Amino acid sequence: MEYIKAFFDFVGQWYWLPLIFLYVGVISTILIENGNPNKTISWILIIVFIPVLGMILYYLFGQKYNRVKRIKKVNEGQAKRLESEWESLEPYMVKGIDLIRGRIGNLSRVFTFLKNERLSSPTLGNKVQLLLNGEQKFPVFLQALQDAKHSIHIEYYIFEIDSIGMEVLALLEQKASDGVHVRLIVDSFGSPDLVKYMRKKKDSKIDFKAFMPVTFTSLANSNYRNHRKIAVIDGNVGFVGGINISDRYINEAERGNPVFWRDTSVRIEGAAVNMLQISFWNSWNLADGNPFLLNEGYLQNMQKEVPLGESAVSFVFSDPSSEGPYNMEAMLIGIGEADRKIQLVTPYYIPSEELATALKVAAAAGLEVELMLPKESDSYIVQHASLSFIKPLLQRGVKVYFYTKGFIHAKTLNIDGKLSYVGTVNLDTRSFYINYEISALISDKTVCQALEDSFERDKADCELMTLEEWKNRKTWKRAVDSVCRLMAPLL
Incomplete structure (x- = not known):
């Protein structure tokens, strides 16, 4: 009994020592993976501030398993x-x-990208x-x-x-x-x-x-x-x-x-x-x-x-083992070659830094950039995380529409009425880096026009957000947005 008591006394006094080694080991593993910096920081913050639960979550969802x-x-x-x-x-x-x-000039570079990466052949x-x-x-x-x-x-x-x-x-x-x-x-x-x-x-x-x-x-x-x-x-x-x-x-x-x-x-x-x-x-x-x-x-x-x-x-395919976030990269190429108008529809907007920058630069360069989101999402955390990314877009001239008729679940991108993306890809970290996703890349004037027409009709069921209205949102709502944003890279 004395040995047992001594053991528990030792554990009670020195329990923190193995925990420190465990913490250092897990955090070192995260850093060694050299993954997305935002995702890396988010996991480290979760593990530090929610110790036991954080490590369990990382074990279940954070590692790239066999x-x-x-x-x-x-x-x-x-x-x-x-x-x-x-x-x-x-x-x-x-x-x-x-x-x-x-037909479409430099927008064809998206097709070249898919060919060079051996993702999909262009077809006519x-x-x-x-x-x-x-x-x-x-x-x-x-x-x-x-x-x-x-x-x-x-x-x-x-x-x-x-x-x-x-x-x-x-x-x-x-x-x-x-x-x-x-x-x-x-x-x-x-x-x-x-x-x-x-x-x-x-x-x-x-x-x-x-x-x-x-x-x-x-x-x-x-x-x-x-x-x-x-x-x-x-x-x-x-x-x-x-x-x-x-x-x-x-x-x-x-x-x-x-x-x-x-x-x-x-x-x-x-x-x-x-x-x-x-x-x-x-x-x-x-x-x-x-x-x-x-x-x-x-x-x-x-x-x-x-x-x-x-x-x-052609098609853009991506999965957890992809060499790069191909769906995001294909969008970046198209946005970078746009000349007139960019229309995006997504139920979840938790963008990578690259995508957010591309949209802001396009708007600042004089292109008409329009983003449509649901006013009411099917996920409270995702909804508020998405909202935290809106202000910088408004400041640079992006028009942001909130769909009020119901829940808009479409995932589309239409560029200059010449090139359309229709698929399963949300504008978030999960779709770009974790899920199996696909997007059809379509160059057809009739299809692109039909997609643009549907966007214009949907705008009648939307509220256009202005920068002034955004600034007048209640402080507690903006605080919730910011807290949910911390989890954005993990959603």
């Missing part, structure tokens, strides 16, 4: 498998970029349809599924077990029974109900995979979310955008949704769909799905004699 190393290894392996095909496309890509440059002659909200998307989406003859590939962050979700599932089961190969990936963090449902449904003919399953022993997986919303039908038709499979996106009286959801997606036909197919193939292999070959039936000829439409299309 899982990320595996992602990078798989991505590199699959890139090598496609290397010869990519090299064979070089003349086609160079010719395509020359043609795009003739595509047909793109802009789809606003679930009311427009889901009828077109369901028809595409119904028309499938060979394969259906779906990869979504949120897939709800509600009326539209069950309608899609029933159709997928029907097509699978008819001999169409249906492969479905959902993010396990974003779609927990569907994951449980599919695991119990033993007779399902759908080839299903949960992306990065989240369990007690793999809680860190919840930090790496597959935020993409992709569908590829027969290798010919693709869907990309912000609209998940959920009733909340359908603004119909009979649905009874309490909040109007404003979102944007696109339907794509043409050679660009090959890039979506390859992206799905990468995700499927990473999720340990049954292998399939990218052969006839999954990919189409890149150089069709008769073009389907006028759209030049």
